[in-house]
Amino acid sequence: MDYRLTLLTATLVTLAAAPQIQADDWPAPVRALVEEGLEIHGEFQAPGGLSGYAASHQGREMTVFVTADGEHAVVGTMIDAEGNDLSEASLDELVRVPLENELWERLEQSHWIADGSADAPRVLYTFTDPNCPYCRRFWETARPWVEAGDVQLRHVMVGILQADSPAKASALLGADDPEAALHDHSGGNDIAPSAQPRAIEEQVYRNNQLFEELGLYATPTTLFQRNGRMERVDGMPDEGRLLEMMGGASP
Incomplete structure (x- = not known):
């Protein structure tokens, strides 16, 4: 599965309501496509x-691609004589990277519990349901990197798996020391569901909305940056994927 493509598709759908770039001097075919619902992210010079x-x-x-006279447009992929795709670099620069950056900002603004040092060079956002056994397993597996100060996990708390998941997620977010509460819970001391102030319960609700808007389906789902690009792992990662997420072998 192409996780980056899946992530991009979800991001494009999520951010579809964002204001479009406006340009009155766009060629008529481009304006016509915009009227049909196309969103233009940027312009670039093309061959020929x-x-x-x-x-x-x-x-x-x-x-x-618009012809030199501005009267005709072709929607598709351009290749050169060697079969190289000439569209990819522009899509990366003008569509994918900006949208990934916007999504990263949304994750930063979501409601999460920090797990590990704030100075850790590597940050991972992981959607965590309190009733998810694989979330606990991921928490345990990540201990060497987290405890060494190499990785900070940011647990975006959701309540989706069981009827009491929202109340448990709220109890963790509303704890006096959320990181310690999550540590105890993930270590086996299951937190009891409890009523929390409405503001805390709404944080879980908004996290659930973000989970749905991104088209996610599993917990944990973890998003991270590698080589300047965002990637996503659904569920418990295998060993090879874990090393990529954590940035290297266990300390």
């Missing part, structure tokens, strides 16, 4: 005297 536009529609990214 064409003008290129990086765009998306309903979660699908694409490039639009």
Whole structure:
């Protein structure tokens, strides 16, 4: 599975309501496509005297090429004589990277419990349900990197698996020391569901909304950055994927 493509598709859908770039001097074919619902993310120079536009529609990214006279447009992929895709670099620069950055900001603004040093060079956001056994297993597996100060896990608390999951997630977020409470819970001392102030319960609700908007389906789902790009792992990672997430072998 192409996790980066899956992540990008979810991000495009989530951010579809964002304001579109407006340009009154766009060629008529581009304006016509925008009226049909296409979102233009940026313009680039294309070979052969064409003008290129990086765009998306309903979660699908694409490039639009306009002829030199501005009268005609082709939607599709351009290749050179060697078969190299000439659209990918522009889609990366103008669509994928900006949208990944926007998603990272949304994760930063979500409601999470820090697990590990704030100075850790590597940060992972992981959607965690208190009733998820694989979330506990992931928490345990990550201990060497977290305790060495190499990784900080940010547990975006959701309540989706069982009827009392929202109340348990709220209890963890509302604890006097959320990190210690999560440590005890993940270590086997199951937290009891309890009523919390409405503001705390709404934090869980908004996290649940974000989980759904991104099209996620498993807990844990973990998002992280590697080589300047965002990646996603659904469920408990295998050994190879774990090392990629953590940035290297166990300390």
